[in-house]
Amino acid sequence: MAVARIYQRPKNAMQSGRARTQEWVVEFAQTEPQEPDPLTxxxxxxxxxxxxxxxxxTLEAAKDYAxxxxxxxxxxxxPERKLKLQAYADNFR
Structure with a gap:
């Protein structure tokens, strides 16, 4: 039986948008170690x-599926969003 991990995606640090951060993701943990293929x-x-x-x-839909x-x-x-409020004038202090 696979163990599922349910979480919300964090905001991408490289972009200002928050697309797809409201949806919940279900991932399964790896249960077996990876082995090298003898041919490749x-x-x-x-x-x-x-x-x-x-x-x-929603979280409830993800839990219901699992x-x-x-x-x-x-x-x-x-994680809770931390807003760093600062004014443009703070650059010149």
Missing amino acids: GWAGHANTTSQVRMRFP QREGHDYHVIPT
């Missing part, structure tokens, strides 16, 4: 649940 040398494994990332509009599918889950709380 690429790391991988047969369990593909760690590649799945699903988005939900419960309905029988997955254990833990919710990572959204």
